[in-house]
């Protein structure tokens with residue numbers, strides 16, 4: 001299987017360190033606000049990666065963190081802690097805020113049929129381990145202390161910048177100096193490992209004792225700590241959004257490799273953004289949509305999953321309600337096909353089956369070309385394979401797509417629709433075709449279509 005590795009900026013053949021086991025770490029959400037479908041593009045694509053690995057016979061151990069402390073509004077140590085900000089907004093405690101939005105996150109990932117990680121771990125449950133790691137870095141001479149924080153000294157880590165392909169000197173030039181900076185900070189690229197409860201943080205709710213003083217962890221240290229604790233010092237794959245490349249992941253590498261002297265991550269897998277009108281869908285731009293918005297627009301969460309499958313994870317993707325609606329229509333069509341195939345009973349064998357499996361595998365093995373895999377599925381459904389073979393093949397493909405097709409069942413048609421259809425039947429019997437046509441249009445606008453079969457009988461389907 002070939003995967004694009006951000007570290008080497010090239011497509012590489014993926015082989016885990018200890019086959020058939022694969023160690024996979026995902027940067028989880030910062031739980032201070034509602035999860036939106038922009039986040040979900042990243043988590044669905046990570047799930048497709050994980051499912052593809054499982055489909056290919058690997059045993060995946062998957063860990064994801066929950067950030068519930070230390071992530072400031074500016075990723076580069078500017079601003080305030082997002083959790084404190086969220087708590088102020090909701091009027092709840094920081095702990096309740098974290099719990100509320102964590103629950104919402106998992107409600108969303110469940111709705112999108114994302115397989116939960118084997119281990120989900122909260123930053124606030126790992127303070128002791130984080131302090132140990134900071135201690136290691138201190139012993140190696142990679143840290144310094146100011147009145148405000150303990151910092152990682154990026155000038156002491158020779159390969160700082162290797163993930164984003166920028167030398168430290170370039171990074172320094174790019175770093176913003178028009179914002180508040182700790183006067184004791186030596187280089188703008190240095191980042192906090194531990195903040196003290198002083199100055200702008202003097203009222204910080206979450207705080208712990210440490211050998212350096214009372215305070216709370218910086219954002220990056222949690223992922224180094226939890227990745228190494230649960231998966232070992234060197235792991236196979238680490239995932240996140242492309243926004244994590246220049247700071248968060250660069251800093252995770254500095255912390256982990258600075259402490260162990262070993263390679264931290266073999267493959268860095270980064271997802272590109274879901275956009276709205278050429279801007280990243282984000283909480284800060286207030287251009288985001290949640291599960292509730294999908295419901296209002298009568299779009300199933302799995303239709304959004306189907307929509308995401310149609311673009312490559314490294315490409316930007318623009319979200320529109322039109323595209324969501326056509327994804328819903330596509331999903332409805334698929335479900336109707338499943339129901340029809342279940343009713344048919346042909347069983348003749350045809351050798352084309354392996355041909356599609358091979359093409360499906362080829363598409364996914366080529367850096368997860370999901371849209372090609374979807375095209376292979378539609379092609380397969382149009383062949384003369386028996387219905388039994390088609391269903392088997394479709395359910396096999398769906399182990400990666402995750403559209404829950406096997407669970408498709410005849411849905412209950414609402415009474416309102418049945419009544420309209422009955423009225424239309426009477427209109428047709430009376431040869432009132434104008435009325436019958438109007439009723440068909442009305443039924444269509446409510447999301448259903450009628451297929452006439454013989455003797456004034458009909459089938460009702462979702463559009």
Ligand code: AMP
Pocket residue numbers: 027028029030031038039040041042240241242243244271272273274275280281282
């Ligand atoms: P956060 O909770 O902000 O730390 O984000 C959680 C994950 O969602 C990160 O991996 C982000 O890169 C990703 N993410 C946030 N917004 C988007 C977006 N519009 N499109 C794709 N991924 C996103």
Ligand code: ZN
Pocket residue numbers: 026027028223248
């Ligand atoms: Zn992380």
